[in-house]
Amino acid sequence: MQQPRGAAGGRGCALFPLLSILFVQGVHTVLSLEISADAHVRGYVGEKIKLKCTFKSSSDVTDKLTIDWTYRPPSSSRTESIFHYQSFQYPTTAGTFRDRISWVGNVYKGDASISISNPTLKDNGTFSCAVKNPPDVYHNIPLTELTVTERGFGTMLSSVALLSILVFIPSAVVVILLLVRMGRKATGAKKRSRSGYKKSSIEVSDDTDQEDNNDCMARLCVRCAECLDSDYEEAY
Secondary structure, three states: OHHHHHHHHHHHHHHHHHHHHHHHHHHHHHOEEEEEEOOEEEEEOOOOEEEOEEEEEOOOOOOOOEEEEEEEOOOOOOOEEEEEEOOOEEEOOOOOOOOOEEEOOEHHHOEOOEEEOOOOHHHOEEEEEEEEEOOEOEEOOOEEEEEEEOOOHHHHHHHHHHHHHHHHHHHHHHHHHHHHHHHHHHHHHHHHHHOOOOOOHHHHHHHHHHHHHHHHHHHHHHHHHHHHHHHHHHHO
C-alpha cells in the first residue's frame, strides 16, 4: 500500500520543476520589454548624428526607469558607458564622447534616443541601448553599428546640383514664357503692319496707357534717386 503512495509522491515531485518553469516563463513574458534600434547608422564628420532607440513596456513609466548607452570600439571587447538616464539625463563627462552626447528622447513616448555632436572617424564602432522599467526588466539589447566618413566631393556636388535645379529651373521657365509672349506680340505686330491694319480706339488707348505707365515708372525712379541723393547729403 505504501508503494503507490511513493510513486504518486514521485510523480508530484517530477511535475513541480515543470510547473516552476512554466510559471517563470509566464512571468518572463509578462515582464518583457521590447527595444528597437537601427542596425546601421551612417554619418559624416562634423555633422550631428542621431542614434535612435525606442522601447515598448507593459508597465507605466516611473522614476525607476533607467536607460544606458554603451560604446565598443571596432575590433575591441572593451565597452564604455557614454550615457545614463534616470529621471534626468547624465551624459558622460570623460573619455572620447565627453561633452558630445545629448539627450533627444522622451521616455513617455517610448523614445530613448541620443545624438552625437561633432563626430569624428574615431567614433566608429558599436553602440548598445539598454532600457529597464521595473518590473519590466527582461529585454533584448539591440546593437547599432556607426560608420562615420568624410563627406566626399560627389556628395557635395549632388547637393549643389539639387539646389541649382530648385532655383534655376523655375527662373528659366519664367524667362521662356516671357520670350514666347514677346515673340507672339512681335509676330502679330508684323502681320498687322503688312496688311495695313489700323489700331482700334481701344488698342490705341491701351498703348497710350502703357506709355503713361512707363513714364510714371521713369519719373518715380528719378524721384527715388533724388530722395536718396538728398538723404546722402544730409547725412554728411
